[in-house]
Amino acid sequence: MTALSPATLGWLEHQGFTVTTPATWVEALTHGSYNGSGADAADYQRLEFLGDRVLGLSVASWLFHAGDAPEGKLSQRLNALVSGTTCARIARSIGVPQHIRLGKQARDDGGADSDKILGDVMEALIGACFIENGFDAAQAMIYRLWANELDGDVGKAKHPKSALQEWAAGNRRAPPLYEVTDRSGPDHAARFTVQVSVRNVGAAEATATSKGEAERLAAKAFLERFG
Structure with a gap:
């Protein structure tokens, strides 16, 4: 039977997770690069798949009952609140990086601080909570960990790419070009640099751990410079 280290078990319990089947939580914290065998070989991907759906439904329900915003605004906030960037931010806030099981090369490459890996593990922990304790417990955990995000401004402002698209159209410019x-x-700790340009106006550049986030940051930088 797979065992959690005492430090990781104590950390999970301190975070409010109820651990009854240690192997489920070990799986949630195990990256594909980890050199285990037998039960240890399972990584977090299946639990991540499940946790992603539990997170989406929980946040969608909260947003629906929180006000009377139209579908477009609800979708905008939902996408921001369940994004990999937000999940990674939550993961860092509760100390996930110290407990991820990574292969040596992945750890040396900075995998424990990768937005992609941290976001995936956060969703896997939600999946583990759902498997272990049911939907109500998982939803309550999400609402507790996401409290500041839900009550804050995440996703309320227009996405920079949409704002830039509208700015270009409103100023009779060609559509933005991302490269x-x-x-x-x-792959597990990739860095993408994206340049966005508008013909006869200028260009801006940004770097992030995903292509989408780099595009968002580049659009934001462009608007700050030329908008």
């Missing part, structure tokens, strides 16, 4: 100018690092 990946550099990609570095291994």
Whole structure:
């Protein structure tokens, strides 16, 4: 039977997770690069798949009951609140990086601080909570960990890419053009540099751990410079 280390078990319990089947939580914290065998070989991908759906439904329900915003605004906030960037931010806030099981190379490459990995593990922990304790417990945990995000401004402002698209149209400019100018690092800790340009106006560049986030940051930088 797979066992959790005392430190990780104590951390999970401190975070409010109820652990009854240790192997489920070990799986949620195990990256595909980890060199285990037998039960240890399972990684977090299946639990991540499940947790992603539990998170989406929980946040959608909260948003629906929180006010009377139209569908477009609800979708905008939902996408921001369940994004990999937000999940990674929550993961860091509760100390997930210290407990991820990574292979040596992945850890040396900075995998424990990768937005992609942290976001995936956060969703896997939600999936583990659902498997262990049911939907109500998982939803309550999400509402507790996401409290500041739900009550804050995440997703309320227009997405920078949409704002830039509208700015270009409103100023009778060509649509923004996004181009990946550099990609570095291994797949689990990749860095993307994206340049966005508008013909006869200028360009801006940004780097992030995903292509989508780099595009968002580049659009934001463009608007700050030229908008």
